[in-house]
Amino acid sequence: MENKPIKRSEHIVQLSKEHHSTLLFCWKIRNGLKFSVEFERINNYVQYFWQHHMLPHFVQEQSILFAPVIDEAVQRALNEHAQIASQIQDLEATTNKEPHQLSNLADLVDNHVRYEERVLFPHLEKVLSGEQLEKIGMQIAAQHDPTLKDNFSDAFWLRKIDPV
Numbered sequence: 001m002e003n004k005p006i007k008r009s010e011h012i013v014q015l016s017k018e019h020h021s022t023l024l025f026c027w028k029i030r031n032g033l034k035f036s037v038e039f040e041r042i043n044n045y046v047q048y049f050w051q052h053h054m055l056p057h058f059v060q061e062q063s064i065l066f067a068p069v070i071d072e073a074v075q076r077a078l079n080e081h082a083q084i085a086s087q088i089q090d091l092e093a094t095t096n097k098e099p100h101q102l103s104n105l106a107d108l109v110d111n112h113v114r115y116e117e118r119v120l121f122p123h124l125e126k127v128l129s130g131e132q133l134e135k136i137g138m139q140i141a142a143q144h145d146p147t148l149k150d151n152f153s154d155a156f157w158l159r160k161i162d163p164v
Contacts, residue, residue: 008125009121012125012136014144016121018053018057019116022054022113023110026106027157029042029046029102039102040097041154042102042156043097046102049150052150054088058084061077062078062081064140068128068132068136069124069127077115077120080108084112091105
């Protein structure tokens with residue numbers, strides 16, 4: 001079976017681009033674990049990415065994209081957002097620093113993004129009107145910061161090196 005790129009509505013394509021960055025976040029965690037990078041170094045990145053990228057993304061999805069639709073598909077995404085937030089808070093507060101916690105987070109986030117891209121977004125593109133999607137797109141564009149990059153200084157995922 002051939003995997004073709006998913007055609008996304010131009011009005012929510014920015015959220016899909018952010019999903020790509022989030023999948024890269026998962027890859028970075030997994031690579032850090034593969035290189036046996038210290039828990040704290042990876043967790044520092046998790047907390048950074050959460051604050052600067054993932055949390056604002058969740059807020060946009062919940063307040064703009066999901067708001068017009070109350071159904072089971074949206075509720076699943078909201079539940080997953082809560083699970084991810086809880087796991088990230090647990091990572092910050094934990095004294096029992098186990099690599100599997102980071103691995104579990106990467107798996108949860110990866111599965112969530114793939115659910116949104118493959119199931120939820122196509123569903124929303126069908127149930128929302130063209131006018132609703134256009135309004136959503138304008139709201140997303142108004143909140144988008146094109147200068148925001150993932151510029152975390154400790155590139156632990158590239159190779160096993162000591163932090164500078």
